[in-house]
Amino acid sequence: MASPVPPPSADPSLSIVIPVHKVQGYLRQCLDSVLDSDLPDVEIVAVDDASPDGCGAILDEFAERDPRVHVLHLDENVGLGEARNIGLGLATGEYVWFFDSDDYAAEGAVRAVHDRLSQTRPDVLVLGHVREQWDGGRTPTPQQRFEGAPDVFTCAERPSVLGLLMTTWNKVIRREYLLGLGLRFSRGYYEDVHLTFPALMEAGRLSLLQRVCYVYRQRRGGAITTSASRRHFDAFPQYERLFAFMDEHDETDPFRSVMFDRVIGHALLVMERDRVLPEDRAEFFGRLSALYKRHRPADHRPPPGRLMKIKHRLLANDAYRRYRFVLFLASARRWALARLGSAKRLARRGLRYGRRRAFRLYYRAQLLAPIDEHLAVYGAYWFRGVACNPKAIYDKAHDIAPDIHGVWVLTRDNANSVPDGIDYVIQGTLAYQRLMARAKYFVNNVNFPNNLIKRPGQIHLMTQHGTPLKKMGLDQLDFPVGAQEMDFHKLITRSDRWDYLISSNPLSTQAWERGYPCHYQMLEIGYPRNDRLVHTTPEERHTLREQLGIPQDKTAILYAPTHREYRDTYQPMFDIGRFTRELGDHYVLLIRAHYFYTPEKQDWDPQHVIDVSDHPSVEDLCIASDALLTDYSSVMFDYALLDGRPIVILANDWDTYRLTRGVNLDITAHPPGILTRTEDELLDAFRHRTPWADTTAKARDAFRTRHCPWDDGHAAERAVRRVLHESRRSSSIRRRRPEAGAHARVRLSSPGWWGGRGSR
Template sequence: MPELSVVVHGPDTQDHLTGLLASLAAHPHPDTEVVVAAVGDWAREAAERHTPAVEVVPLPDGTDGAASRAAGAARATGRWLHFVRAEDGLPAGAPRTVAEHTAALPDQADVLLLDHVRSTWRTSGLPSPDGPLLARAGRAGRAPLALDEHAPLLRAAPLLGTRVVRAAFWRAHAQFLTSGRDEPFAARAALLLADRVATLPHPAYEHRPPRPESLPPVTAEQHYALVDRYEALLDLARGRPAPYAVLYDLMVRDCLRTFVRTAMPEPVAREFFRRASLAALRRRPEGYLRPPGPEGLRRSLLEEGAYTKYRAFQAANKARRAVRGTVRTRRRQAAALLRDHHYRRALTAPADPRLAVFSAYWNRGVACNPAAIAAKLGELAPWIRPVWVVNAADAALLPPGTDHVVPGTRRCAEVLASATYLVNNVNFPNSVVKRPDAVHLQTHHGTPLKRMGLDQLPYPAAARGLDFQALLERVDKWDFSVSANSHSTRMWRRAYPSRWVSLDHGYPRNDVYYTARAADIRAIRARLGIAPGRRAVLYAPTHRDYEAGWTPRLDLAALAGHLGEETVLLVRAHYFYGSAPSPLTGLRRTGRVIDVSPYEPVEDLCLAADALVTDYSSIMFDYANLDRPIVIHADDWEIYRETRGVYFDLLAEPPGPVARTQADLTEILTTDAWRDATATKARAAFRRRFCEYDDGRAAERVVRRVFLGQDEDALPPVPPLAERTPAPTPEEAA
């Protein structure tokens, strides 16, 4: 019996089935079977091209989704069933991820709720709004959840493809879930019927909603069915206060949205409003309180059945928004004109050769390569004054005495216009003019494994929101581009094609990995609360473009338990999630897991750690300078590679052992595999390739070349790797 049956079902009207089957065939998993309930001759022929790897259930044209699901499930032999619409998709490696997760679930779990990505005709791989919801539920641990205690899970998108169901559970309820029921009903009813619900807050399904204009017109009865569906779900939730309240709220919200956003003939709109009004009154939970403000008023009018009043309220709101929008636009335009006037006036004066503007990570503060360059500038060229561009919210965290300006202010505009040197590890705004007597220094903030710049074009999830023409205009302002290795130099040339000069001098932020002393390392570990003699493992995963929020891909409590009292986990989330609630809150006080996400600088964390565990983060390239063990946890490599794009196969050329599952990682860290001869050999090859220019003097070379105008030949040479001595390990420092 396979662990998982992927049941492909439903009609394929837009020819997505071929791509789905090709993707499944390209990434087979030994514990997964694929059953295709093929609707029509064309779908049958497409599926049969993949036999015997695929089990084909031929069905006549016109078979609907519910009937095809039932036929596919009847043929499936797996312990768990994953229903995938023929028009949807699966991210690469998703069946393997799901099968491994379900294999670890206890028998009480009936449904595994997945995160997903959305793809439309415009773009693909968009994070779903379910990400934060599943992340919050995931903080309760990996034990299956009782829906009555986690009723907000009902708010997850009603897609059956995001519910992997235990086969025995499905067969027990198949008649109820398929007879005359649509997919949104089955998706929510499955959660209500389940004894326990488990969550996998990582995308393992791709929803491809069709363009509405490609669908047949919606009939009046289909509009009314929305109300009927919710009434049936509320019947199912009767006697369960928390799920009932959530479903009631969803019903009122969805009915109002459908009424407002859907073009219905007037008689249909009136009848829909009437039915929704009756349901809102009849199903209203005891003690229900309407939300305050306009939303509460909308719900009140619905309960009254006040169709005419509601339409008048809509019209008044539309007019009010138009007036407010006009006022806001005029205010913004006036403020922008004033700032532009000050900026343009400052541009007419000669650039100040004693002024350098620094910024890092979209104005987050003093950090990364710009910080290391600014520090060295103070030593070698103290007559040049550094001014940092920092967001108002981050200004309070600046080192004492840091001269800074806040974006959008008059002084910021004047400083940007007057400075001779502009240093950033991302890009300055489009509005910054490249004046002839100014020097723009692009430092970057990592060695690229993932595709960057123009190389993101074929990857819509990564390219979402990017204006590539504007990007190239910003790149054209660069005079210099800092590189840590020849791999980076080649990739920057490819991703950011322009006339800039490459500074193959190493990353200034990595200098500390060669200059730190034993006392520095002892002091950092003391600040972090790491007791002498304990092994510190830094876990630093990266951002995923296809996820809406960050949830640890590891059960950190379980991992810490396996590693024992002598090991402490330092867990650092990607800076993109700095404002999100931490999923580590419950583990902070154990002393075995320390959330170091807000800690700066990250270089301190690397110096404090005996080993690094990461996935695809560029921190691995920096940490390799320390010549300490690195372990790669790559549970979703195929998904990451296909959605973000990569420059090389990390699994073929890793800096150390590779774990595909938590069990793999636990075994590596609880044996000598994390630092044995094989790991050392892999790390040595990785260091030769990616630690090419880092030697502790990168900042000096950059300052001498850019700010002091010295020739390349006059700069300190980079010694061979074998002649460089990294900072001592924590064990040596102790």
């Protein structure tokens, strides 16, 4: 049942201006997306730019049922820029958001924009966006990173804001501020260039909403600005308007070189991407050269890169023929490097290509051989080691399904870490090709490579490797910083191979169903790797502490932070030296960096700090420690199973993490123990032994009840019986099984047909 439409506000806070022309197939989605039913102080100003299709009728339909929609029908087509100006003149909201009518707002975006405007009161609010391809695929388009950016800042404080996309639809502007600047959209292409940059440079208050708010639809025909025509000459008067504004406003002088490079770079892109017709390129270059000489700042230095420096020099000399020759040479060089290279490089490449080709042919041939019903492939963390849920399943299968021979896949660099008695192959070898072509079972906590071909009769079990507190899979589409240029088409193709997906708790089930909408069976059985935590003993803990060098009389705190996509390097979120100094000799800190990082060695006091980043088992570290200190790592869901072990959360960048990575659970509302927001709060908690208080234990127990309902110590057994036992009973293939343990006894001295290698 639809929510009732609220009466419009007399003084709307936000006006969404939508020029409309020949978009009848997309207009309904656009309007539905911006009409947030419980926001009365939002108005829609739609300008029907003499659209020849059914857009006018659609607009009238929406206006009739929702009084917040105001429609103006123009008698003649005026173009996008002028239609926006007309809409701006009709808008009454404090803020204005210029929206393209074939795009749409992400779910909850209007509410998020509305709230952010109320909280920060900026002159300009910059929004995140995503590019949606015509076939439905999405490509996250990350905005410039603003690591540690405050809620409100200026262009002088964050000049990198000028590197953002120059469109208006990714910006919400205070209306009186925009009118005060005296800027309006122009006719023709690139109508917003001379408006968006001045708005950013002059703003006394800028803010950034780091979530996807706007979905830019890449229609199959492409945008008009990407097609070749003489209309691209419209860019020059827009550039001139931009420089004229800067000439009249001395306060923009610090940004002159940056804006000059943005303009020159944009114009060169327009020409080099064949948007200018061949017969017009000499003229286009000449006009750009004249603009270059007219507006080049006295202290300007060309951007980095040898080719770019040459282009700037040729523009300064209006040398179009030499420019064409330079482009030809650059193109030829790229072609040569891509296809030929030097003779030595070519020979190496030929050998590598031939070797890869031969291995692929061998793999294809092996696909014709029968599937071995008693062979299982195991992998973990992109073949980095023998660990996590696959290791727990492997161990349990050895006990209760000994006729299933498990072989691990490892990268060559990680082969030395294999425990004794475990068979493995090196990724990419002939043995690997045989194994992947003919094994019955595939168990991994991440996806197997793209080029794996799943045969009928093969069974894939995806175990995952943590409860998804953060957004995963397709849920990451709305968080481009977290997605990091992920190929979602390939992700879903890989996930389509899964027959079973393990869920550790109800939160995981919901997240997996949204993030990986594929045809697998969900196994709600708990995490196999957590069986150890449920069954651990004081003797095991004592032994592990001795192996790790932890004094038995010290309180060992395991610090295990998560990965942060908005940061390029690993850095502890608090001062380790201060922490250990102020807590004193009774504590020792076990530092476990996320496996995505290779942390630099630090000069920490070895009496108080032990770097356990390279330790192969996080379960060992959990058992050996006395308390967990983390931020948003999924390890908290596992650690909650350890009775009497407190969990402390340091959430000093929660807002940034939540906005850039996206989360499925507000850990600040339901923490598994003590929640601290600052380093001082963290120190005070440990000084006063608050993590060991009764109230903290109650919070941990409530968290465990809510998020660990299936971790009873038998998850691995359930996985083995469901996947290895029941799947064989239901298989249409019937083969005599070998004697129990026959495969398990294979070692290096007597390798199986699969060519596996044993321990050294």
